[in-house]
Amino acid sequence: MSGVPQAELARVLREHAGQLAASLVPLIGDFGTAEDLVQDAVVAALERWPLDGIPERPDAWLFTVARRRGLDVLRREGNYRRKLAQLQWPVPAEPDHRLQLVFTCCHPALSRPAQVALTLRIVCGLTTAQIARAFLVPETTIAQRITRAKRKIAAAGIPYRVPADDELAPRLAEVLTVIYLVFNEGYLSTADQAHSKDLSDDAEWLASLLHTLMPAEPEVGGLLALIRLHRARAAARFDSDGGLVPLEAQDRSLWDQDAVDAAIHILTRAARHHRPGPYQLQAAIVACHAEARRWEDTDWPQIRVLYDLLLLLSPSPVIRLNRAIATRYTSGPQAALAELDELAGSLEAYPIFHATKAELLRDLGRTGEAATADQRALSLTQNPAQQALLGQRLDLFT
Structure with missing residues (x-):
């Protein structure tokens, strides 16, 4: 047993399975057939590599399995078999x-x-x-x-x-x-x-791949920066019982400051194209939080301005909800609650709407209504971390 770490196995497969699929599709000329062959190779790798170790040339290993499998099963069209029989790896002078x-x-x-x-x-x-x-x-x-x-x-x-x-x-x-x-x-x-670390890993890898392939597209850089800024505080997001830790209560010494700085560098480069977009603006908002050494240092006026700009480019009830949260810290809970009440119809089934409303009502001393809002939020979420946080609030304030 080689004991290959799962994270390393996933990383290698992400890199090479996509590359193999991308090469086979134009050569075979059939998307579905190429996809099936790559999946057969991936399944074989998941079975063998944990036992034998990752091969020195994982790309060639995957190609060999895909080619062999293709020659075995592709009986219906001799054309595919001829193409596969002629394939060698690496494909000469193949672009990405x-x-x-x-x-x-x-x-x-x-x-x-x-x-x-x-x-x-x-x-x-x-x-x-x-x-x-x-x-x-x-x-x-x-x-x-x-x-x-x-x-x-x-x-x-x-x-x-x-x-x-x-x-x-x-x-x-x-x-x-x-x-x-x-x-x-x-x-x-x-x-x-x-949460799912695997899905977060996959999303970051996809954004990084796209950024490598399209470095001049500022929104691609914005999305990559957004993902990395969020992930930089992963170590502080959950408590020992698995409950969500609100941003204001997080231990900021646990945040990965090097990752924050690198993500802000990507965002700054994207902004130099002077083509702002929703992902760049969202990343800028998260950067405002990430750069604040203490909760009290958060630049809420700047965050609210960024949400105003974001609403111009990408209007949605959820963005208006987030702007209302910023309003709480610039104009007070009453003004924020007035903005929130305008969203009641469109966000009735959204748990964060009710959880936010509960916080505003509690700020205003309306504890009974706040508890009702928290209970409504609790009834709408299946996420155990959100459930734990809402349960703690109900226990604390009722």
């Missing part, structure tokens, strides 16, 4: 096709759940079982999403390419949204787990 792969997986013709599942499976090399475990859904559900997505790609003739310049902005927005959704689910799960 992973950007085409990412844009194909995130094509707007596919549903958002299918985009997420396909990206994690093809680009990151996760198996269906791993994706299902990460999102706490049945494996059959993920398998169906992937199967439907591959059929849609084939039936609709979705091209394997980076979009043309006039198509790039909306398509890049799709890609960034998928990565952002993966990170959000990893950072604070909507299911009955506190």
